[in-house]
Amino acid sequence: MARDKSEQKTVNTSLRLTAEQKTEFEKRAKAMGIKISSYIVNAAWNSNELDPKTKVKMQNILNFTENIVKEYAPEQLPELKSKRAELWSL
Amino acid sequence: MVIIKVKRDTYGGLRYLKNALNYLEDGEKSLFTGGFGVVTTPLEDTFAQMVAVRKYFGKLSGNPLMHFIISFDDKVVTLDHANILAEQLTLFFRNEYQVLWSVHFLQRGCSNFHVHIIINSVSYINGKMYHSSASEITRFKDYAACVLNSDVRWFFA
Numbered sequence: 001m002a003r004d005k006s007e008q009k010t011v012n013t014s015l016r017l018t019a020e021q022k023t024e025f026e027k028r029a030k031a032m033g034i035k036i037s038s039y040i041v042n043a044a045w046n047s048n049e050l051d052p053k054t055k056v057k058m059q060n061i062l063n064f065t066e067n068i069v070k071e072y073a074p075e076q077l078p079e080l081k082s083k084r085a086e087l088w089s090l
Numbered sequence: 091m092v093i094i095k096v097k098r099d100t101y102g103g104l105r106y107l108k109n110a111l112n113y114l115e116d117g118e119k120s121l122f123t124g125g126f127g128v129v130t131t132p133l134e135d136t137f138a139q140m141v142a143v144r145k146y147f148g149k150l151s152g153n154p155l156m157h158f159i160i161s162f163d164d165k166v167v168t169l170d171h172a173n174i175l176a177e178q179l180t181l182f183f184r185n186e187y188q189v190l191w192s193v194h195f196l197q198r199g200c201s202n203f204h205v206h207i208i209i210n211s212v213s214y215i216n217g218k219m220y221h222s223s224a225s226e227i228t229r230f231k232d233y234a235a236c237v238l239n240s241d242v243r244w245f246f247a
Contacts (some may be wrong), residue, residue, distance in 0.1 A: 045148070056127035059128065
């Protein structure tokens with residue numbers, strides 16, 4: 001399925017970096033399995049947001065917690081669920 | 091013999107993702123639902139969390155999901171056993187993708203249980219799309235054969 005036009009990357013620009021910055025960004029991009037350009041764009045575009053990898057980790061912890069709360073303190077579930085919504089808005 | 095049916099939508103977009111999640115959580119058919127990187131209920135939250143990952147990486151369009159339906163053979167006769175196997179099968183995807191799975195009961199031939207596994211096709215690690223090539227599906231098939239200790243066949247639905 002073709003990507004929507006609004007998500008197609010059709011413009012480019014160049015960046016000036018220090019050698020150290022380039023080396024570091026390349027290292028981080030490689031660790032994630034993506035190109036340096038994707039790494040920089042993702043980081044800058046989402047600079048005010050928690051990354052999905054962290055949210056997924058925290059959601060899994062919440063899922064585990066929810067099972068315990070369900071069993072031992074079910075009256076607290078609504079509050080736990082509202083905290084969950086907060087996480088995904090970070 | 092275990093059968094894996096593989097569904098990949100290329101037309102329905104996020105609406106298809108929502109419909110697929112809906113089907114998994116169907117109260118009449120679903121005996122157990124599990125999730126990794128997402129909540130299992132309510133459905134709106136599961137959907138929102140998958141969309142959030144896609145939005146972060148600028149990939150709201152494109153193939154929204156991969157849907158695997160694994161029909162267990164007659165060695166699997168209890169729900170507990172089906173649940174354990176379902177969870178083990180989803181381990182294959184969890185390092186990179188959000189997963190929702192559901193065990194359904196349906197007596198069909200030699201099979202009593204089958205599991206639906208839906209993965210958000212955008213990786214939460216790096217935003218790359220799941221590559222649904224035959225070789226990639228075969229990797230999962232081989233993994234499933236080890237987990238299930240059974241012959242496994244797969245096909246695109």
